[in-house]
Amino acid sequence: MRVLAFLDGTLADPDAAHIRVDDLGLLRGDGIFETILVADGKPRELGPHLDRLARSAAMLDLPKPDLSAFERITRLVIDNWTDAGEIALKLVYTRGVDGDPEAKPTGFALGLPIDPKVIKARAEGVSVVTLDRGFEPTLAEQAPWLLLGAKSLSYAVNMAALREAARRGAADVIFTATDGSVLEGPTSNVVIARGRTLYTPPKNTGILPGTTQAGQYRGAEKAGWTVKVEPLRVADLRSADGVFLSSSVRKITRVHTLDGEPLPDSTEVHAEVAAAYESEYA
């Protein structure tokens, strides 16, 4: 099933057309979004998702989003979801109609079922290729207009990278900077385990500050792990006890193969790290 609610609080038919063809979100990808996991009827990390929506809006000079309205329509979608199971709940906010000085941003919440491929990957792990993202890790700070680290609707590059992964026989991607350091996945953050310590790359490299990685770190710390934010190299991925892609809908997904080479078996580490993450929402 799918449930759609607009920012003014109205429910709408998700199978009908609603967005104008001259909406800048459509014409230029000029807008932002969030994807929230709803499990057991509860939206995970709702506060951090709304904060990040506001942060992305500020980076794109969009009008400040009405976060209370976004929270209301998030709950409206959840309340109208009658199927069993989890929801992938998208919040979308665009600059609105092109050329209209009175134009108001377009905003909606859309609840979708979880893609079965994602559920399979959570359980079985994924094969990943590293791909060059083509910039230095310092670029985000030098060139804020490139919007690195904003969750903008311009995800065509991220989707192209996933198709390139498929061409290479893999399911996902880990982007690297031109200096060979690890950045993030097209729709995920990278976390590795070494001994009882988790590592993830710093956010000033232009990667998205992940709500899942933050929850994963909180849960791991409570379970006795040490957590660190440090630059990582591809060699660190190969020598790790576990490599994980973290994001709201995929949760903590294990990487079992990197650039065609199997990684050491991390099934047990994954079970432990995933359980620590889940305990944050129990």
Ligand code: PLP
């Ligand atoms: N990095 C990118 C580029 C993403 O698109 C996402 C989520 O889709 C993430 C990281 C992980 O963010 P979150 O854990 O908040 O879902």
